[in-house]
Amino acid sequence: MNTLDTVLYTGKTHTTGGREGHARSDDGQLDIALSPPGSRRPGTNPEQLFAAGWSACFEGAMGFAARKLRIELPAGTAIDAEVDLGTLGEGYQLQARLNIALPGLEAHQAQAIVDEAHRTCPYSKATRGNIDVQIRLT
Structure with a gap:
């Protein structure tokens, strides 16, 4: 570690x-x-708090990614985060979805921002390989 x-x-x-x-x-x-x-x-509850924390952090990471890529984040940028609590085998497990709106950007620009943000966001790093995560551009 x-x-x-x-x-x-x-x-x-x-x-x-x-x-x-x-x-x-x-x-x-x-x-x-x-x-x-x-x-x-x-x-x-903890799931709502986790969703709020991760989406806020991820949007910040998208801002850094956009500046690095020389793309301006649109005014309507938003993230709808969903964190599920469920069971897997005999234990509890989380899974998550980040539904990201980057209105007005071309698909390849939006995807580049999201990919870079997911690579650098501390919450994404913490969950990588530990829970099922889906990131969707809406």
Whole structure:
């Protein structure tokens, strides 16, 4: 396992109660109730948080990729992320889909941006080879 050369940021949270608990960041910017998926109780769940984090990170990586390729990201750039929690054998497993809108770009430009972003995004790196991931241009 590789150790980082330089730590740029450390996100810190304190969580109690698991899927029926509460999570708060050390700076107070995140302060949320947690609830099991589909329970209709107030709060979010780890799958929603993962989808939000990955899509935000991936869109940032697309921005870097676009600048590298000298392409301007369109104003309507968006990502609809879906993270499934399911079972595989006797254990739990995740799978994910990133549905990416890059309106107005030619298909080859959009694909080049997405490919480069998927190569460099830290969330993509963390999941590569660990879960089923589908990335689609919409």
